[in-house]
Amino acid sequence: DGGITQSPKYLFRKEGQNVTLSCEQNLNHDAMYWYRQDPGQGLRLIYYSQIVNDFQKGDIAEGYSVSREKKESFPLTVTSAQKNPTAFYLCASSMGGASTDTQYFGPGTRLTVL
């Protein structure tokens, strides 16, 4: 089955801890994205990567870090510097490049800071 997987589904973090959210895709997509979703605010872009070993900051990158060592994988680390990390995190991927590019989403990870 082709698709995007995210793990874990639910994650609880104590204040001061770093946590890493996994995102894997087997769609052979070049581009991958991380979004954060808060109630009433839609989706906001954290980081994106158009190609392996390259990534750029989105609109709300502070307190987050990413890596793109393999085409299939784009993990997101939520660091202790992120002041309000409790949210629903969505990973997406797309072919990349064209103005008609469509992003496809994974099932999300819900992160709660205790």
Added chain:
Amino acid sequence: EDKVVQSPLSLVVHEGDTVTLNCSYEVTNFRSLLWYKQEKKAPTFLFMLTSSGIEKKSGRLSSILDKKELFSILNITATQTGDSAIYLCAGRGGTSYGKLTFGQGTILTVHP
């Protein structure tokens, strides 16, 4: 800064009703507008609109774009309880990676 605004923010209807969801946008070098449906987890793609005045249709759902007035509407006819979801609208600008700017979403609840 690019901006996408959806209205209403929430809507409650009964099965069989017709609903219209609105999306207005201000996106630099606009390229396309996308609609997604989010039931509990992953948003699923519905439509992409690039040309003004051309309706996209899929079953009971249809959408149209007005590039002069900078808005799009999503219509759902004969609503069913399975249509209950958050509907997200996103505008794509002309940057090299095609960044999507999302609206806040419209929460649609369909009662039996």
